[in-house]
Each structure stands twice: as structure tokens, then as C-alpha cells.
Amino acid sequence: MSDFDLRHGRVMDGVLRMAPALLTFVLVPFGLVMLWAGLVGSDDWHSGPLPDLLTYAVLSGVMVAAAYFFNGFYPLGSRSRLFFGVLASGMAIVYLFILFLSGPFLAAEERLGVQGYLEAELLLAIFAMWQVARATGHACEYLAHAETWGAGQGRRARPKKPPASASSEFGLGEGDACLGSRSAMRAAFYLSLAALALVSFRLLLPSMGSEALEQMAFLGCLGSMAWWVAILSYPLVVLAWCRGLYPRGTLSRLTFGLSFCGVLAILVWLALESTGLAQALAGLGVDAQVGSITLLLMLVLALSGLRYLAEFHDRRRGWRSGQGLKVSPAPPLPLGRRAEISPRTGSLERGVRGAARALALFLALPLIVVVLGTALLGAMDSPLAAGLEELLGKEGGSLVVWGLAVMALSFVTAFYPRGSLGRLLFGLARALFVGLYLWAILLGGELEWFIRSQGLPLSLGPIWALLTVFIVFLGLFRIGEYADHRRAFLVSILRALPRPPERGRHDALADFRPRYGRCISGVREARKAAGRYWVWPSVLIMVTGSALIALADTMQMGHMELLSQELERAMAIILWLALPLLLLTFLRGFYPKGSWSRLCFGWAAAILLAIWIWSVTDGGQLFSSLVVEDMSIGVDLDASGLMLVFMALEMLWGLFFTVEFISYRKGWMLNGYVPVNGKRGRGGLPRDL
Amino acid sequence: MRLAPGLVKVGILLLSLAFTLMLSLSIASLVLPGNLRVEVPEEADWNVQIVGDLLILETDLRIYNGADQDITGFQIRIRVNDSLGNVIADQSGDRYDLPSGTWTDVAVHLDLDLGQMPAETLGQLTFGNGSLGVGVQAGASYFFRLIHVDVDVARQVPVGPLIHGLQVDTAAATLGRLGQEYAVAVPFQFEAEDLLVGQEVEIATILTNSTSSLGGGMQTVALGPVTQGELLVVLSGDAAAHLASEEDELTLKVTIQFLDARMTLEYRFHWSPQEAAP
Numbered sequence: 001m002s003d004f005d006l007r008h009g010r011v012m013d014g015v016l017r018m019a020p021a022l023l024t025f026v027l028v029p030f031g032l033v034m035l036w037a038g039l040v041g042s043d044d045w046h047s048g049p050l051p052d053l054l055t056y057a058v059l060s061g062v063m064v065a066a067a068y069f070f071n072g073f074y075p076l077g078s079r080s081r082l083f084f085g086v087l088a089s090g091m092a093i094v095y096l097f098i099l100f101l102s103g104p105f106l107a108a109e110e111r112l113g114v115q116g117y118l119e120a121e122l123l124l125a126i127f128a129m130w131q132v133a134r135a136t137g138h139a140c141e142y143l144a145h146a147e148t149w150g151a152g153q154g155r156r157a158r159p160k161k162p163p164a165s166a167s168s169e170f171g172l173g174e175g176d177a178c179l180g181s182r183s184a185m186r187a188a189f190y191l192s193l194a195a196l197a198l199v200s201f202r203l204l205l206p207s208m209g210s211e212a213l214e215q216m217a218f219l220g221c222l223g224s225m226a227w228w229v230a231i232l233s234y235p236l237v238v239l240a241w242c243r244g245l246y247p248r249g250t251l252s253r254l255t256f257g258l259s260f261c262g263v264l265a266i267l268v269w270l271a272l273e274s275t276g277l278a279q280a281l282a283g284l285g286v287d288a289q290v291g292s293i294t295l296l297l298m299l300v301l302a303l304s305g306l307r308y309l310a311e312f313h314d315r316r317r318g319w320r321s322g323q324g325l326k327v328s329p330a331p332p333l334p335l336g337r338r339a340e341i342s343p344r345t346g347s348l349e350r351g352v353r354g355a356a357r358a359l360a361l362f363l364a365l366p367l368i369v370v371v372l373g374t375a376l377l378g379a380m381d382s383p384l385a386a387g388l389e390e391l392l393g394k395e396g397g398s399l400v401v402w403g404l405a406v407m408a409l410s411f412v413t414a415f416y417p418r419g420s421l422g423r424l425l426f427g428l429a430r431a432l433f434v435g436l437y438l439w440a441i442l443l444g445g446e447l448e449w450f451i452r453s454q455g456l457p458l459s460l461g462p463i464w465a466l467l468t469v470f471i472v473f474l475g476l477f478r479i480g481e482y483a484d485h486r487r488a489f490l491v492s493i494l495r496a497l498p499r500p501p502e503r504g505r506h507d508a509l510a511d512f513r514p515r516y517g518r519c520i521s522g523v524r525e526a527r528k529a530a531g532r533y534w535v536w537p538s539v540l541i542m543v544t545g546s547a548l549i550a551l552a553d554t555m556q557m558g559h560m561e562l563l564s565q566e567l568e569r570a571m572a573i574i575l576w577l578a579l580p581l582l583l584l585t586f587l588r589g590f591y592p593k594g595s596w597s598r599l600c601f602g603w604a605a606a607i608l609l610a611i612w613i614w615s616v617t618d619g620g621q622l623f624s625s626l627v628v629e630d631m632s633i634g635v636d637l638d639a640s641g642l643m644l645v646f647m648a649l650e651m652l653w654g655l656f657f658t659v660e661f662i663s664y665r666k667g668w669m670l671n672g673y674v675p676v677n678g679k680r681g682r683g684g685l686p687r688d689l
Numbered sequence: 690m691r692l693a694p695g696l697v698k699v700g701i702l703l704l705s706l707a708f709t710l711m712l713s714l715s716i717a718s719l720v721l722p723g724n725l726r727v728e729v730p731e732e733a734d735w736n737v738q739i740v741g742d743l744l745i746l747e748t749d750l751r752i753y754n755g756a757d758q759d760i761t762g763f764q765i766r767i768r769v770n771d772s773l774g775n776v777i778a779d780q781s782g783d784r785y786d787l788p789s790g791t792w793t794d795v796a797v798h799l800d801l802d803l804g805q806m807p808a809e810t811l812g813q814l815t816f817g818n819g820s821l822g823v824g825v826q827a828g829a830s831y832f833f834r835l836i837h838v839d840v841d842v843a844r845q846v847p848v849g850p851l852i853h854g855l856q857v858d859t860a861a862a863t864l865g866r867l868g869q870e871y872a873v874a875v876p877f878q879f880e881a882e883d884l885l886v887g888q889e890v891e892i893a894t895i896l897t898n899s900t901s902s903l904g905g906g907m908q909t910v911a912l913g914p915v916t917q918g919e920l921l922v923v924l925s926g927d928a929a930a931h932l933a934s935e936e937d938e939l940t941l942k943v944t945i946q947f948l949d950a951r952m953t954l955e956y957r958f959h960w961s962p963q964e965a966a967p
Contacts, residue, residue, distance in 0.1 A: 593694075630845060632844070634839075634842075634843075635838065635839070635840055636838070638837040641834065652704070660697075
């Protein structure tokens with residue numbers, strides 16, 4: 001049977017592959033053109049190049065999406081899949097070429113008065129590189145699966161490659177091309193996104209009005225930054241491909257990983273320092289400390305580089321022994337209780353990765369916000385901006401202190417293996433320090449005083465108390481992780497035996513046994529629910545209530561007791577429903593897909609959430625009245641129908657859990673009551689051991 | 690059996706997102722400045738008339754619905770209360786559908802039955818400084834009738850006096866013949882608001898001196914913006930002879946009555962016969 005025979009394909013897979021392509025090549029360009037026209041104020045839609053551009057984008061985009069449909073439709077390893085994949089990438093390049101360099105685009109640019117603001121060649125260069133990376137991915141996917149597919153079709157298998165030698169660490173045949181291509185595609189995607197963001201930012205400038213010299217200088221600076229991204233994206237994508245290609249523990253991966261970080265650091269320096277961004281911003285009156293931002297980004301990159309060194313350190317021995325090469329005998333792992341906190345059981349790679357994540361989240365990102373915020377506020381000539389600038393300047397110090405502490409604890413927590421006492425204790429300490437970090441930001445400085453001085457009677461204490469729910473969940477997450485991975489860890493240090501496989505009759509009620517559950521998934525689901533249905537709604541209500549009081553005072557609108565009572569009532573209901581909701585969502589996440597227990601708790605949570613919607617909104621009824629001078633104004637809102645629709649939408653999640661149950665039930669049972677595609681424990685051990 | 694739960698999940702998310710987006714955009718299109726406009730006519734455009742005891746107020750509002758969806762079941766309800774809390778009128782108008790992107794004329798109609806109005810309230814409004822509590826409630830449904838909003842604006846509106854500036858010129862009172870009888874004629878003048886122009890009021894008069902009643906009169910006067918005339922007090926023969934020959938201190942009691950509302954004023958003056966020759 002030919003590879004192109006339609007009987008090989010699966011329509012659903014094709015649709016799933018086509019959907020993102022349709023979004024990328026039809027909906028997003030359509031939305032961008034509309035947004036662009038809206039921003040620059042085009043009032044001429046029925047003539048001129050814009051309709052042509054849209055028609056072209058839609059028609060060509062549909063063709064590319066169709067090619068992607070067939071790419072997904074045919075099975076892995078088939079020539080037809082490869083053909084349509086490469087065809088889709090090729091068509092996408094032609095699509096981009098015509099879209100950016102053809103008449104309608106340039107004419108549209110001219111018509112909208114933004115010629116030169118969109119670097120069309122640059123966009124083409126970036127997106128074409130992304131498509132080339134995708135085409136390479138299709139080829140790699142074919143190479144990886146062709147043999148399996150061929151065997152299924154009765155084709156003769158190719159001879160196996162000879163085993164690796166120590167000198168072949170840089171040989172192309174040693175790596176997994178699929179992984180390389182995936183890594184390259186990811187890098188290409190993010191670089192495209194960065195270039196697109198820079199170009200889009202340039203687009204906003206003409207809508208701001210004047211074409212002052214300083215503004216043009218800033219525009220030029222943004223263009224230079226985008227070009228640096230475009231130029232360096234080519235070596236970066238190649239390096240990313242090589243980095244992903246080689247397995248962990250090889251000198252080649254270390255070299256390409258470090259090179260990738262190095263080139264990225266060069267790109268950061270070139271984009272932020274050599275383009276004169278600081279001077280251009282100063283010309284606009286924004287005195288941004290670009291040097292500090294560069295330094296912070298360099299720190300993140302340095303830590304990422306360190307991660308490759310740590311990875312090499314951790315995996316080298318394993319890779320060499322896997323290749324049958326000579327390795328010096330490893331020092332024995334500590335056994336017994338010492339193993340709980342012994343550094344020998346830890347992984348530097350994991351630790352550095354955890355520290356890098358903490359550095360980005362708790363230091364770099366907030367500090368960049370502080371630097372940019374103070375610069376932007378400094379440019380504004382208002383007492384409010386001056387006050388905020390001063391406040392942000394003061395917050396910076398405490399951010400560094402507490403951020404460094406959280407980063408250090410993140411390193412240690414991630415360093416120890418899951419299920420160990422060391423990871424649990426340091427994880428709990430980290431949660432505590434994250435709480436202190438949050439306290440330092442909200443209550444440690446003068447934020448509350450500043451908010452009150454601006455006339456908003458908002459107390460940050462209760463908000464902090466609500467946010468500590470997340471901190472509690474951080475701690476619970478560590479405890480859950482400990483409970484889930486404890487046996488696997490004990491097995492690894494020879495202090496316990498794997499759990500014996502289940503024997504005997506297994507009925508529906510047996511699905512409710514805790515042994516099938518995963519605390520981490522449960523805590524994760526409960527944390528999401530806590531944020532969505534408890535913490536953020538409560539914070540929103542508090543801020544809204546304070547804002548309304550402030551507004552009533554400012555506008556002398558008299559009493560707003562009714563609305564305040566409504567808000568307090570909603571807060572009380574949220575609080576009352578929080579506990580059962582968290583319990584149900586925890587249990588829903590705790591049990592695996594395909595179990596009766598997950599299905600039941602999924603439905604129960606969906607029903608409770610529907611009740612939550614109805615109760616919190618008082619059935620969609622809202623009555624409020626206020627008195628302005630001698631006039632009383634009452635608003636009576638009845639949105640009960642709307643609430644019923646939202647409840648029905650919420651109940652659809654019950655349907656989802658039913659579909660999930662039907663889909664996973666058989667596989668879960670056949671898999672010995674181990675999640676079919678669930679993550680397994682470290683070291684390949686099934687979760688329930 | 691694989692039913693692609695991922696696809697179902699994406700479907701539910703897209704459905705929720707699409708509905709929320711549609712709702713948000715639709716509400717935004719309604720509340721954006723200039724999208725919902727109401728043209729209220731000037732005061733002169735109000736059609737006000739009194740038919741019998743009914744005070745009828747009518748006007749046409751023009752409402753522009755610039756939102757992307759129709760507003761359905763638009764209705765205006767007007768309530769009027771007096772200062773004592775009595776409901777004077779509570780009327781709901783017709784329901785209108787306001788199609789998207791069009792102007793719609795909405796008729797507003799209010800009937801006030803003055804005959805049913807408590808005399809005290811009517812008296813305050815006609816002759817004193819009264820106030821009425823006027824509440825206007827506008828209700829409509831939106832977004833496939835899933836949202837219904839009623840906005841109620843209420844305020845105390847000062848009304849009256851509808852008849853004011855009564856002047857009775859007792860110094861110009863004259864004694865004369867009225868058919869077979871004698872009567873004292875006293876010039877008067879008062880003003881009435883446009884609302885009452887064309888209506889009739891009854892004016893009753895009683896003339897007394899320190900010992901007895903000299904005579905009285907009752908006349909009906911059609912109201913104009915400024916109403917002027919003479920109050921005629923019909924006298925008995927003895928009283929006429931007395932006033933023709935002697936000076937006296939007199940009291941003229943004037944009662945003006947409009948429907949059930951009445952106002953009484955007393956004027957004391959010195960009567961000299963030479964002032965009022967028969």
C-alpha cells in the first residue's frame with residue numbers, strides 16, 4: 001500500500017495539526033492587520049490594499065493549513081507525512097515572502113503612513129528561518145520513525161550504526177536529530193517573537209503623534225535591536241539545534257550549550273548597549289538604567305551557562321558508561337538516613353536550574369520592572385509619579401535581599417532528589433522565605449502608607465494574608481511531593497522494596513484507594529482553584545470595595561451600604577465555599593485519569609463550581625443605590641440568565657471528565673493501574689512503587 | 690476508545706472564551722461614550738394639558754442604540770409621590786425594542802388625576818410651595834435577553850405655587866348697583882402658571898364689619914397668565930345704606946378654590962363713603 005493511501009491517515013490527528021497552523025497563518029495575521037489599521041486609524045476599508053492583503057493572507061493561510069492537515073493526517077515515519085510537512089514549510093516561506101515583499105503589503109504600509117516602520121525584510125528573514133527549522137524538524141521526525149513505519153509495512157530494516165567511540169562525541173550520528181530540531185524550533189520561535197515585539201513596538205510610535213528627532217532616534221534604536229536579533233538568530237538556531245542534538249553528558253552538548261548562552265549574552269549586549277538605547281531613551285526624557293538591565297540578563301544567562309556545566313558534571317559518568325567507555329568507579333552512594341541530606345544524592349544540574357528559575361522570577365523580573373518603572377515615572381511630571389518612583393526605589397533593596405535568599409534556598413531544594421528529607425525541609429524553608437519576600441514587598445515598605453495617602457483606604461494586611469494561601473500551597477506541594485516520591489527514594493537508597501503489583505479483584509470502588517493517587521497533581525489542581533475561586537476574587541472584591549469608598553468620598557455620593565453589603569456577602573460565600581472546593585479539586589487532581597474516583601470528583605467539583613457562580617453572584621442579581629445630592633439612583637441588575645449560561649459552561653467540565661474517563665479507562669487498567677501517559681517517578685520507576 | 694479529551698478541553702475553553710469575549714465586546718459597545726444616546730426634548734416640547742381632572746403630560750424621547758446588539762423590552766415607568774408619601778401616579782409606558790444602529794422614538798405619557806389628589810397636597814401645589822417625588826425607572830434587556838437592567842432615578846421636584854401673586858386693591862373698592870342690588874367691587878389680580886391657563890377657579894368673598902356680615906359673593910373666573918377683574922360683594926339693602934353713609938372698619942375674606950384646593954385670605958381696610966360714591 002502506498003504511503004499516500006488515505007486509509008493510513010487519521011482525520012482527528014490532521015485536524016489537531018491544522019488548528020495551530022490555521023491560527024498562525026490565518027487568524028493571527030488577520031487580527032494583526034485589523035489591530036494595525038485600528039491603531040494607526042485607517043478609515044478606508046473598502047478600497048486600497050488592506051482588503052487585498054487580508055484576502056491574500058486568508059487564502060494562502062488556508063492552503064498552508066491544508067498542507068499541515070495532511071502532514072498530521074498521515075502517520076509518523078511515512079513519506080507522505082514528510083512530503084506534506086516539507087510542502088507546508090515551503091508554502092509558508094512563499095506565503096511570507098509574498099506577504100511581506102509584495103505590493104499589497106508595501107502599499108498598505110504607505111497608505112497607513114507607516115512606511116519604513118515595519119521592517120518587512122527583517123520579518124521575512126526571521127519567519128523564514130523559523131520555517132526552515134520546522135522543515136528540518138519534519139525531516140528529523142521522518143528519520144526517527146521511518147524504520148518503525150517501514151517495518152509495519154514489511155520493508156527491510158537498515159543496518160544498525162556501529163557503537164560510538166570516545167572520539168566521536170562531536171559526530172552528527174551520535175545525537176537525536178529530533179531533539180535537536182525541537183530545540184532549534186523553540187529557539188527560532190522565541191527569537192521570532194522577540195523580533196516581532198520590537199517591530200510591533202516601532203509600529204506604535206507613529207500613532208503617538210510627533211516625529212521629533214528624539215523619537216526618530218528611538219525608532220532607529222529599536223530597528224537596530226531587531227536587526228541584531230535577526231542576524232544573531234541564525235547562529236543561535238544552529239547552536240540550539242546542535243545543543244539539542246547531542247545527549248546530556250557529552251562534551252559536544254556542553255560546548256554548544258555554553259556557546260548558545262555566550263552568543264545570547266552577546267546579543268543582549270549588542271541589543272541593549274551598542275545600539276545606544278540608554279541615550280535614545282534619555283532623549284525621550286526616560287532615564288533608564290539600561291546597564292542594570294543588561295547586568296541582570298547577563299546574570300540569568302550566566303546561571304543558564306552554569307547549568308550546562310552542572311549537567312555535564314552530573315551526566316558525564318552515566319553517558320560514558322552507557323557508551324561502554326571506561327569510567328573510574330563512582331564513589332558509593334550513602335545509604336540509610338545519611339542519604340537524606342547527603343550532597344552525593346543531589347544533582348547540581350537540578351539545583352542550578354531551580355536557582356536560575358528563582359533568579360528570573362524573584363530577582364531579575366521584579367528588578368527590571370523596578371528599573372523601568374522608576375525610569376518611566378521619573379519622566380512624568382506629577383507628584384503621584386514622583387511618590388511611586390521613590391517607593392519603587394526603596395522596594396528595590398528589599399527585593400534583592402529576600403530574592404537572593406529565595407534563590408539560594410531554591411538551589412538547595414532542587415538539588416536534593418524528590419522524596420528525600422533534605423528536599424522537603426529546604427522546600428518548606430523556601431516556602432517560608434517566599435512568604436517573607438511577599439511580606440517585604442507588601443508590608444515591609446511604605447506601599448500601604450503610599451496607597452492610603454493617595455486616598456484609597458486599602459489595607460494590605462488582609463491581602464497579604466490571602467496571598468499566603470499560595471505560600472501554604474508551596475509548602476503543601478513539597479509535602480505532597482515527599483509523599484509521592486518517598487517510596488521511590490527509599491528504594492533507591494535500598495531502604496525499602498518496590499510496592500508489589502496489585503492482585504485480586506478490582507471493582508469500581510477500588511478506584512478510590514489512595515494508592516492510585518498523586519498528591520502533587522492534587523495540590524496543583526487545588527492551588528489553581530484556590531487562586532481562581534478564592535484568592536484573586538477576594539483581592540478583587542477588597543480593592544473594588546476600597547475604590548468604591550474612595551470614589552464615594554471624592555464625589556460626595558453619600559452612603560453605598562448596599563453595594564458594600566453585597567461585596568461583603570460575596571466575600572463570605574467565597575470563604576465558605578473555599579474549603580469544600582479545594583478539597584474536591586484536590587481529590588479530582590489526586591486520582592489518575594481513567595479512574596471512577598477522578599470522574600466522580602470531577603463532576604462534583606463541576607457542580608460545586610456552578611453553585612459557586614450562582615451563590616457568589618447572588619443568582620446574577622445586583623441591587624445598588626446611591627445618593628448624589630438630592631437625587632437617589634438605584635440600579636437593579638438581573639443577569640440570572642447569563643449566570644445560567646456560565647453555570648452550563650462550567651458544567652461542561654463534567655462532560656470533559658467523562659470523555660477523559662472513557663478515553664483513559666482501558667489504558668489505565670491494562671497498564672496495571674499506572675497512569676498511561678502520566679509522569680513516572682525518577683529513575684523510570686512507576687509512580688505507585 | 691480515545692475521544693480526544695484534549696480536543697474537548699480546547700473546545701470548552703474556546704467556547705467559554707468566545708462567549709466571554711462576545712459578552713465583553715457587546716457590553717463595551719454599549720457603554721462606550723456616544724453609543725447610547727438619549728435626546729430629551731426641551732421643556733417647550735412637552736405637551737401638557739388638563740382634561741377634566743386629568744393632568745396629561747406627553748413627550749417623545751429619541752434613543753439611539755449604537756451597540757452591536759438590539760436592546761429589547763425598553764420601558765419607562767414614572768412614579769409620582771407627594772411629600773406625605775401618597776402615590777399620586779404610577780404608570781408604565783409601552784415596551785419598545787431598540788434595534789442596533791438606529792434612532793427610536795419612545796413616547797412618554799403621564800396622567801395625573803388631580804381629582805384623586807389629596808386636597809392638602811393639591812392646595813400646597815396650587816397655592817403654596819409644595820414638592821413632588823418624581824421617580825423615573827428605565828428598564829431594558831440586552832444580550833439575547835440574558836441581562837435585564839432597571840435604572841431608577843428619583844428626586845424631589847419643587848412644584849408651585851401654580852397660582853400666585855394675588856393682589857386685592859381694597860383702596861380702590863367702590864360701592865355700586867348690581868341690577869336690583871348693591872355691591873362692593875374690589876379690583877384684584879393674580880398670576881397662574883401655563884399649566885392652569887384656561888382652567889376655571891371659583892372665588893368666594895365675604896365682607897364683614899365688627900358686628901355683622903354685610904354681604905358676600907361667588908364668581909367663577911377663567912385663568913389666564915395674568916387674571917384680573919373685580920371681586921363683587923353683593924350687599925343687603927341695610928348694609929348698602931350703611932356703607933353709603935358711614936365710615937367703617939371692614940374685613941374682606943377672599944377664598945379661591947381650584948378643584949378641592951382652596952386658599953383664603955383676609956384683607957382689613959377702612960371704608961369711607963366718599964371714596965365709593967354709589
